[in-house]
Amino acid sequence: MSTAVSAKAPKVALEFESNDLVQLLDPDGRRLADSHYDPFVADITDDRLTALYEDLVLVRRIDTEAVALQRQGELALWPPLLGQEAAQVGSARALRKDDFVFSSYRESGVAFCRGIELVDLARAWRGTSASGWDPYAVGMATPAVIIGAQTLHATGYALGCVKDGVDSVAIAYFGDGATSQGDVNEAMVFAATFHAPVIFFCQNNQWAISEPVSLQAVRPIADRAPGFGIPSVRVDGNDVLAVTAVTREALERARSGGGATFIEAVTYRMGPHTTSDDPSRYVDPLQREEWAGKDPLARLEKYLQLSEDEAARIAARADEVANDFRTACKSIQDPEPLSLFDNVYATPHSGLARQRSRYAAYLEGLES
Amino acid sequence: MSELTLSKAIGSGLRRSLAADDRVVLMGEDIGKLGGVFRVTDGLQAEFGADRVMDMPLAESGIIGMAVGLAFRGYRPVVEIQFDGFIYPGFDQIVAQVAKLHARTGGKVRMPLTIRVPFGGGIGAVEHHSESPEAYFAHTAGLRVVSCSNPQDAHTMIRQAIASDDPVLFFEPKRRYWMKGEVDEDYDFPLESARVVREGTDVTLLAYGPLVPTALDAATAASDEGISIEVVDLRSLSPLDYDTIEASVRKTGRVVITHEAAEFGGVGAELAAGITDRCFFHLEAAPQRVAGFDIPYPPSRLEEHFLPDLDRMLDAVDRVLGRANSLTGWTA
Numbered sequence: 001m002s003t004a005v006s007a008k009a010p011k012v013a014l015e016f017e018s019n020d021l022v023q024l025l026d027p028d029g030r031r032l033a034d035s036h037y038d039p040f041v042a043d044i045t046d047d048r049l050t051a052l053y054e055d056l057v058l059v060r061r062i063d064t065e066a067v068a069l070q071r072q073g074e075l076a077l078w079p080p081l082l083g084q085e086a087a088q089v090g091s092a093r094a095l096r097k098d099d100f101v102f103s104s105y106r107e108s109g110v111a112f113c114r115g116i117e118l119v120d121l122a123r124a125w126r127g128t129s130a131s132g133w134d135p136y137a138v139g140m141a142t143p144a145v146i147i148g149a150q151t152l153h154a155t156g157y158a159l160g161c162v163k164d165g166v167d168s169v170a171i172a173y174f175g176d177g178a179t180s181q182g183d184v185n186e187a188m189v190f191a192a193t194f195h196a197p198v199i200f201f202c203q204n205n206q207w208a209i210s211e212p213v214s215l216q217a218v219r220p221i222a223d224r225a226p227g228f229g230i231p232s233v234r235v236d237g238n239d240v241l242a243v244t245a246v247t248r249e250a251l252e253r254a255r256s257g258g259g260a261t262f263i264e265a266v267t268y269r270m271g272p273h274t275t276s277d278d279p280s281r282y283v284d285p286l287q288r289e290e291w292a293g294k295d296p297l298a299r300l301e302k303y304l305q306l307s308e309d310e311a312a313r314i315a316a317r318a319d320e321v322a323n324d325f326r327t328a329c330k331s332i333q334d335p336e337p338l339s340l341f342d343n344v345y346a347t348p349h350s351g352l353a354r355q356r357s358r359y360a361a362y363l364e365g366l367e368s
Numbered sequence: 369m370s371e372l373t374l375s376k377a378i379g380s381g382l383r384r385s386l387a388a389d390d391r392v393v394l395m396g397e398d399i400g401k402l403g404g405v406f407r408v409t410d411g412l413q414a415e416f417g418a419d420r421v422m423d424m425p426l427a428e429s430g431i432i433g434m435a436v437g438l439a440f441r442g443y444r445p446v447v448e449i450q451f452d453g454f455i456y457p458g459f460d461q462i463v464a465q466v467a468k469l470h471a472r473t474g475g476k477v478r479m480p481l482t483i484r485v486p487f488g489g490g491i492g493a494v495e496h497h498s499e500s501p502e503a504y505f506a507h508t509a510g511l512r513v514v515s516c517s518n519p520q521d522a523h524t525m526i527r528q529a530i531a532s533d534d535p536v537l538f539f540e541p542k543r544r545y546w547m548k549g550e551v552d553e554d555y556d557f558p559l560e561s562a563r564v565v566r567e568g569t570d571v572t573l574l575a576y577g578p579l580v581p582t583a584l585d586a587a588t589a590a591s592d593e594g595i596s597i598e599v600v601d602l603r604s605l606s607p608l609d610y611d612t613i614e615a616s617v618r619k620t621g622r623v624v625i626t627h628e629a630a631e632f633g634g635v636g637a638e639l640a641a642g643i644t645d646r647c648f649f650h651l652e653a654a655p656q657r658v659a660g661f662d663i664p665y666p667p668s669r670l671e672e673h674f675l676p677d678l679d680r681m682l683d684a685v686d687r688v689l690g691r692a693n694s695l696t697g698w699t700a
Binding site: 100102129130131134135136141142144146149151152153154155156157158159160161163164170182183186187189190193342343344345346347349350351352 | 393419424425427429430432433434435436437438439440441442443457460461464465468470471472473474475476477478480509510512532533534560606607608609610
């Protein structure tokens with residue numbers, strides 16, 4: 001069976017990496033010249049790169065804190081983004097306020113960049129509500145847990161932007177596993193047909209829980225999009241500068257009527273799928289070690305050579321944000337029982353109203 | 369007031385909705401130049417343009433998912449599913465996204481989609497073209513589920529469905545598309561209201577969609593034997609209009625429920641439980657169901673045995689009346 005064959009060759013897709021991967025900062029912190037992509041990041045001075053570095057540090061710190069909060073019983077679950085900070089920050093910081101994000105559940109870094117309150121980041125994972133924020137206030141839909149479903153929403157939203165005559169862009173975040181879903185492939189058909197200003201941002205973190213990317217694809221994932229009529233690019237997902245450059249190129253294409261772009265950000269999920277997962281059952285420690293050498297933060301540290309004061313300032317800021325996150329998380333109260341029935345419908349539903357009133361009477365009976 | 373077929377009545381309702389609100393868009397397969405395989409959208413693309421009446425690639429999940437994205441941007445998409453049995457590729461988007469987004473976002477994002485589904489059998493079709501999947505959707509919180517049985521209701525209800533801020537599954541009785549009736553475009557009633565279409569005193573017969581005319585025929589036949597049947601057209605399957613249903617059952621004390629969908633776990637099961645709960649001491653007999661069998665929809669040469677007809681309805685009426693001539697139940 002082909003499954004067995006691919007399982008023996010888990011790096012098939014990666015063989016192409018050295019040939020076609022956009023990279024502006026290599027793992028050793030060397031700035032590589034790229035005549036095509038350099039102009040897209042010409043305005044990113046070292047100061048702005050430092051700001052991006054600070055984002056990376058903060059989202060990693062929040063992530064670490066979230067894992068700790070889960071271990072302490074304050075969160076029910078957390079899907080760590082460890083290792084994927086640059087892919088998320090580099091792309092999200094390239095967006096405008098009026099662009100709209102449709103994400104999966106691991107995009108806490110994207111959410112942070114969209115300005116989502118820390119307390120709102122914790123709600124769904126604490127189990128106190130189905131989601132945390134008002135999508136319209138921040139230009140980001142609440143996460144879709146069904147794999148790949150949001151790529152269609154992004155494409156439909158993008159079609160709406162065209163209809164409305166605005167140059168806003170929709171961006172869909174999903175993983176390598178999602179690329180096997182029908183919805184993702186359908187989204188590419190629809191995006192191409194309707195020339196929709198949408199970016200398919202695939203974080204290929206090499207894993208769908210325990211399944212290696214070789215089970216989803218026997219060729220680089222980015223290779224699929226041109227078959228749909230959508231240009232694609234593979235980028236070093238651990239290089240925040242390169243991710244910024246390719247995302248800006250895609251945004252420019254979308255805003256100027258050029259339609260969709262597929263970005264494959266090649267990265268690595270350094271942690272478990274979620275706090276419930278046990279990657280020791282399936283991850284090759286050598287592979288993980290190899291990717292640890294490509295860390296998105298470490299290469300920026302090498303490149304920027306920040307002063308001790310500056311590094312200390314950022315570290316202190318990270319601790320402060322983590323502390324705020326912890327405080328915010330613990331402050332979230334359990335909702336009132338009868339809020340169960342809220343917002344199921346936008347307008348009154350007689351059947352549900354009856355259930356609610358009966359349960360209200362039951363609860364009242366318990367108290368008396 | 370004009371005489372229209374049920375199909376044209378829906379079409380005229382769509383036209384009124386398109387004209388009234390420029391956020392209304394139609395999406396579906398073959399709904400443009402062809403006007404839909406049942407011609408419900410006939411002429412609408414020519415009138416409103418291909419930006420408002422959009423032919424879509426052949427992917428039901430894709431169409432529904434695109435509609436979700438458009439709804440996020442404030443549109444009111446009206447999706448045509450070509451045939452009942454084609455809705456399943458879109459099932460996940462309907463039950464996991466469309467139905468839940470309003471609740472998931474704490475009421476911040478509305479999903480005012482209308483999903484039109486020609487449903488039911490009786491047209492001699494091949495597999496996947498005669499199904500009645502309404503119970504799946506009535507079982508799903510967040511969705512409203514309705515079905516029309518005549519041109520007037522079809523016109524009024526499609527406009528109400530589109531105007532609703534909740535997602536509505538709109539089941540169209542495809543074998544009644546050619547049924548004619550007077551349509552008053554200004555006639556209105558609440559979307560979740562059932563209607564007593566024929567008053568009676570002995571038995572309540574609950575029906576919806578394509579079986580309402582059959583139920584009326586059964587009532588006429590029964591009256592020849594001196595049995596007075598009250599026929600209630602449910603119109604809304606989620607929610608159910610228990611005010612109207614209870615009033616009828618309390619009056620008659622006997623109830624027969626009919627639908628083409630399979631009996632097990634169908635809307636009839638919910639009604640039987642709900643009526644027993646609400647009207648237990650008014651019932652003279654256990655509620656009876658006349659439904660499709662728990663089998664895949666049969667080849668068309670056998671569908672007359674599958675579809676509830678006048679005689680099977682009357683047989684159940686005999687059962688709830690305890691009459692000896694019931695062929696399928698007890699004898700008195």
